[in-house]
Amino acid sequence: MKQVPIISLQEAAELVKDGDILLQGGFGMTGNPVHLMHALAETATKDLTFIGNNVGEPGIGGGRLLRNGQIKKMIGSFFTSNPEAVKAAQEGRVEFELIPQGSLAEAIRAGGAGIGGFYTPTSEGTVIAEGKEMKEIDGVKQVFVKGIKGDVAFIRAWKADTAGNLQYRLTEQNFNPAMATAAKIVIAEVEEIVPVGALDPNFIHTPSCFVDYLVEVKLTEEDLGSSAKVGSSEDIPADRMLIAKRALQELHKGDVVNLGIGIPTLIANLISPEDGIIMHSENGMLGIGPSPKEGGAMDYPVNAGKIPVTALPGSSYFDSAASFGMIRGKHVDVAVMGGLEVDEAGNLANWAVPGRPLLGVGGAMDLASGARKLIVTMNHTSPKGSKIVKSCNLPLTAKASVDMVITELAVFEFIEGKLTLRELMPGVSLEEVKENTEAEFEVGL
Numbered sequence: 087m088k089q090v091p092i093i094s095l096q097e098a099a100e101l102v103k104d105g106d107i108l109l110q111g112g113f114g115m116t117g118n119p120v121h122l123m124h125a126l127a128e129t130a131t132k133d134l135t136f137i138g139n140n141v142g143e144p145g146i147g148g149g150r151l152l153r154n155g156q157i158k159k160m161i162g163s164f165f166t167s168n169p170e171a172v173k174a175a176q177e178g179r180v181e182f183e184l185i186p187q188g189s190l191a192e193a194i195r196a197g198g199a200g201i202g203g204f205y206t207p208t209s210e211g212t213v214i215a216e217g218k219e220m221k222e223i224d225g226v227k228q229v230f231v232k233g234i235k236g237d238v239a240f241i242r243a244w245k246a247d248t249a250g251n252l253q254y255r256l257t258e259q260n261f262n263p264a265m266a267t268a269a270k271i272v273i274a275e276v277e278e279i280v281p282v283g284a285l286d287p288n289f290i291h292t293p294s295c296f297v298d299y300l301v302e303v304k305l306t307e308e309d310l311g312s313s314a315k316v317g318s319s320e321d322i323p324a325d326r327m328l329i330a331k332r333a334l335q336e337l338h339k340g341d342v343v344n345l346g347i348g349i350p351t352l353i354a355n356l357i358s359p360e361d362g363i364i365m366h367s368e369n370g371m372l373g374i375g376p377s378p379k380e381g382g383a384m385d386y387p388v389n390a391g392k393i394p395v396t397a398l399p400g401s402s403y404f405d406s407a408a409s410f411g412m413i414r415g416k417h418v419d420v421a422v423m424g425g426l427e428v429d430e431a432g433n434l435a436n437w438a439v440p441g442r443p444l445l446g447v448g449g450a451m452d453l454a455s456g457a458r459k460l461i462v463t464m465n466h467t468s469p470k471g472s473k474i475v476k477s478c479n480l481p482l483t484a485k486a487s488v489d490m491v492i493t494e495l496a497v498f499e500f501i502e503g504k505l506t507l508r509e510l511m512p513g514v515s516l517e518e519v520k521e522n523t524e525a526e527f528e529v530g531l
Contacts, residue, residue, distance in 0.1 A: 087282050090250035092300045095125035098273045101299070102131050102238050105158075109194065109236035109265040110138035110148055113369040113406070114167060114392040115311040117258035119240040119275040121303045123147045126156070126240075133158045137194075137236060139187060139261055139406075140164045140446070141171040143311040152180070161234075163187035164446030167312075167392070172445040184214060184445070187368060188410030188452035189231045191264060195407040197233035198267025205230050206414065208452045211485040239269035243292065246276040247283070250297035251290045257387040259291065259405040260369050266296040273299045291405075307383050312392060325494035327352060328511065329463045333422055333492050336461055337363050341419040342412075344368065344453055347391045348424035349463040354389070359398055366418055368449040370409050373401025390449065410449070413456040421457035423450060425464040425491070427478045430525045432488040432500045434462060435480035447483070454484030466493035472524040474498070474505075495519050498527065506530040 099122070102108060108126075112118030123142065127150040136157045142149035149168050151157050159181035165171040174180040185193065186208050196204055205228035209215045219230035241262040244255035252274055254262060266272050274292075279302045330352035337343055337353075339362035345353055355376050357363050365374035367389045375396035378386050386394040387403065412418055427435040434454055437447045454460055464473055474491060491498040496519045497509035505527040507519065516529070 088249045088294050089282075090246075090248065090294065090297055090300050092248070092279060092302065095121055095301055095303065096128075098122055098240075098299060098301050099125040099129050099131070101271055101273065102126055102129075102134070104131055105133045106131075106237040107135045107137065107235070109234075109239040109269050110136065111239070111241040111260065111262035111265045112147070113139055113257065113260035114388070115143060115147060115309060116369070116388050116392070117242045117254065117260050117262050118142065118147050118309075119242040119273075120147045120309045122240040122273060122275045122301065124150055127151050127154055132156050135159045135161065137161045137234060139190065140167045143168055144170050146309075146311050159183070161185065161190075162446075163190050164448040166446035175445055182445070184447055185231070186214060186447050186451040187406070187449040188413060188456075190234075191261060191406035191410055193231050193234040194261065194268045195264040197235040198264060201233050203230055203232040207455050208414065210455070212451065212482045214447065214451065234268060236265070236269040237271065239265045239272045241265050241272065241274050243274050243276045245278050245280060245285065246274060246297070246300050247280050247285045247294075249282045250274070250294035250300065251285055252276070252292035252297060253285060253289060254291050254403075257367070257370050257403060259403060261406050263292050263405040264407050266292045271298050272296055273301060275301045275303055277305055278302065305384065310383050322352060325465065328494055329465075329492050330356060332497065332511070333461055333463050336490065337361075337420060339363065342366050342372070342417060344413070344418050344421045344457065345389075346421070346423035346450065346453070350422040350424060351389070351391050351393070353422060354395070366409075366412065368406070368409050368413065368453070370404050370406055371395075371397070371401065372404075373398045375401075410452050410456075413449070413452050416456065416458055418453070418457045420459045420461060421453040422461045422463055423453065425462040425473065427473050427475050427480050428462050428464075428488050428491050429475050429478045430505050430527075431477070432486045432503070432505075433478050434460070434483045434488050435478040436462075436483050438481040440480075450483050454487045459489045460487050461490045461492060462488050463492050466495040466522050472522055474527075475524045476526070495522060499530075501528075501530065504528055
């Protein structure tokens, strides 16, 4: 049986050379090979192309390489979680490329599987798709995404045997299994290395043929960054909770539901196991329960907001490529997302505001175009005016994708392509809705 060399962090870091393409697993700091990244930050290696969902957090993981000036270009889906990465990009100190999260996961999987690329409806009609090859397949416009390969992959697993077989834990799979297939050199940072044969072959997530080196290093809660917050409480504004409670009424027993960041996240704590609603998180979990009240962060999975959650009976974990396959394959019944603007054509803008420190689309484009039903929850107005507009002014997330909009003033549906007012919130008049809505709409009360 194969024996994989077990090396030190320093030896691993020395395998990365100037100008290399470095793949780094992790979703936020969950499943993040933080110790390998910190060891690399101690070297003089430079001009790296960094590929990962995000560039760590300030001073942690990839964020440390960024501070050192070791990264020449970053490719990922959500840089907003690291303000220093956003600033570096906006000031032109680091080149960057944004790829929707599902397209990123699939591009890495394709690269590792020897596939040159693929077509996807995700991002069609948005600035992300500008300059990309397009093709219409079965009447649907689709964007070509090239497969991704790297020189070195740093990944994180929970256990390895001496042959290099890997097991992941909770939501720590995310990008790691795909990245393990897509680089010339794959180095796995693991919590524990056991003798060959100690792991049940039925429960191997990454087979040994993909792994070149192992490093054994223990994880601490400090390594989880912002994901280490358990049982934190906050005061929820009444208008946001009103929107969340109304959105819950649209979810039914047996529905597979994905909740976005912001107001949609509040819905999770309103759901009980008896409701029979199956919560999906794009970072690799089906069957999310309420936030934990106590305990250590390492005891729990995290949701797409990088917040620890509990797992209901019947839950399952999987990697990001499989997760977005569920989304694009229409296996997610309802997506509830926040919004910056929704217009009369059902277009959604919710990921970018020019001039503001936002640099990350995450899984929004995949979900908006992939879920069977899209519900947008947002406040009716912003300081600049109505958020339900004639035509979106902000960069689009998806075209003609919105089915329902729920605000603190009203509930709208798109019926036969027309924006229609279906319900007024308690104490709200039709006149008040008209005064605060730029878009033209029909009244179907």
